[in-house]
Amino acid sequence: MPIHSQYPFSLPSYCSGLDDGSFCQRELKEESRSWRSEKYAPVSNVMVLEHDHGVGSARFYDDGEMDQLLAAEHQPQLRIILLQPTPQEKLLHTIDDPAVLKALLTNELISDRVTEPANEKVPDQREDDVPSQLDITRSCLLKILTRYDIAPAAASHIRGQEQIFGSRQQRDEEGKMRSFEFWYAIRARAYVRRLGKEADLKMTIVTRYDARSQSTLVLLKYRSFNDLPQRLHEELVENLQAFVREPTTAALVKNPFITSVMHFNPTIQYFRRAAREPRDTIRDEEARVHGGMDEFARIDLHKLHLTLTSLDQDKIQMSFILGVIARLRIQHETFQTLVEGKASVPEREWLYFRMEEEFDRFENQIAYFKSSVEDVARRVERLLELLFNMSSRINTQSSTKMTKYAMHESASMSTISVVTMLFLPGTFIATILGTNIIAGPSRSEGDTPGHSELYISSQWWILLVLTVSLTVVTMGGWYMLRRKTARSIEHMISAQNAV
Structure with missing residues (x-):
């Protein structure tokens, strides 16, 4: 069985008490079930960039050429192996x-630049296949990790x-420094509001x-979920190619931290460019708030919330980058002390001070852009709060109008009720007139002569007393019921206000 297939257990530096070999092998397993772990390529086509004493090169290697490269005894001053997996989603060619x-x-x-259209789906490809694919085979990757004795903990990166x-x-065995390793990953991200997509490059x-x-080996991987970070990806590769071909690079590659510095500036500028759209968007939405009801109705709260969420992610990534820079400065100091053997700062070369100056600049830039992102996020929060208050105000005004309308309707109903109650006694009297208490004129029927007089019973006063009494009782009952209802409503309102 080839020794590289047993990575990391086959490494001479492997320590079972400190290195988790099983976890490492799970991370580098053959199969891929989600976009978080890319598929391996059937054939390697890896870009390798090298610089050795003023001479640089950059070209692609297949599996056979990589075997020859790894078997060579001579190592250049700097060798960069660049992994460029295909994105999970290809969106640029679909934007019309x-x-x-x-x-x-x-x-x-x-x-x-003109972007190539996405490759059509292979007919026999399963629906659950992972489109993202590395440009290297698993065997070739394990050979690289074994050849350079890469720490197992870096596998998950x-x-x-x-x-x-x-x-x-x-x-x-003599206690002298043999190798110095460090690894990390940073993200440059932007939120494209018009697409509702993130342009994220790890x-x-x-x-x-x-x-x-x-000599220094740098294993790089540029990976994005979609192809929106096209410009940043191209810029990073172009910077690497120009760097290895520059003759003066021979003096710079003595410091292994130089390639880390090369990635911070494009990342920072990417955050700067990405912050333009949220800032312009918020400015437009703020103008709409004061543009009347028609403009107010055009504000998209869902997109505002997504923008705020994206800004929060930007702050997290910038905070992490600041932490990475701080860790790199500590490792840079350790490198000067343990590897270069220069514990005293005055003894160190100019490159150390130049690197520290770059770290200072990056920290200041990131801190500034982070504060800018925080300012935009606060503006979004204030805008959302203003929209909520304005919405509450509009609802209150609408409720007030409805209340006034209900009061007018209630007054109309009260008037109708009063009129009805005023006519109710008279109606009652008219009904009584149909009784035998009062007899009106009558016509003759047969032998019985008619009469034209109005006969009033001697007990007519009973009708008057009853009519007046019932009217007073009816109006009094209505008045008492109305007061009781008003007190109940006031009590309920007071109880709600107290809560």
């Missing part, structure tokens, strides 16, 4: 909205979603410095 393309180009999130900072130093950087040969 000119406004969306203009926003992406204006904010410099994509380049104006190479094929996974880890962003934890890690480091390891190895010494020989940069994994695994660096191993060999103290004996004074």
